């Protein structure tokens with residue numbers, strides 16, 4: 001099958017079905033009125049080490065609503081601050097509970113039974129139950145597409161990263177993340193998720209000009 005995304009009905013389900021599994025950014029923000037907001041975004045990844053840069057993407061409009069904008073994007077554009085909390089298996093159900101299009105004055109922390117922990121560099125709180133919290137400052141929002149399908153790609157710099165001690169171990173070359181302890185949740189398409197505990201190692205080959213010479217001999 002060959003698909004032209006411009007004419008294929010519901011290409012979004014195909015795209016989110018093949019770019020898998022995706023990590024989930026659980027993004028906490030605070031509105032200019034002080035209302036705390038929390039929502040999951042699986043169009044999410046790390047993009048650079050220096051400055052440490054992460055991106056996620058939010059559609060501008062809440063699906064099924066004519067005019068409702070997504071609170072996360074509005075809050076970030078208005079305040080320039082947010083926290084990305086990594087979703088792990090222990091909080092996956094709580095994360096899912098926050099994903100309905102609640103009114104702007106509702107705090108999803110309360111809905112999900114999660115705990116607000118103070119941040120150091122930004123106003124929005126961290127999710128205490130998440131073992132990884134990245135305090136971020138907005139660098140730029142890149143707009144993609146036209147209404148009603150437009151997205152804002154949020155590019156941010158990590159100012160502080162909080163890591164729970166039990167997900168760390170001392171490797172031969174310094175601190176590393178213990179993924180068996182972290183248990184990050186993977187997003188597939190629609191309502192499907194995966195665990196990430198079936199791991200294996202592939203040692204990356206190293207190219208040396210000497211090997212090339214020997215192969216030529």
Ligand SMILES: Cc1cc2nc3c(=O)[nH]c(=O)nc-3n(C[C@H](O)[C@H](O)[C@H](O)COP(=O)(O)O)c2cc1C
Pocket residue numbers: 024037038039040041042043044057058059060062063069070071072073095096098099100101102187
């Ligand atoms: C696991 C998961 C991943 C999601 N990923 C995205 C995403 O990448 N981009 C997006 O716009 N919405 C995504 N959503 C939907 C938003 O979380 C949802 O629209 C939410 O209500 C937005 O909240 P807000 O208005 O408080 O920002 C996702 C939902 C779930 C459950």
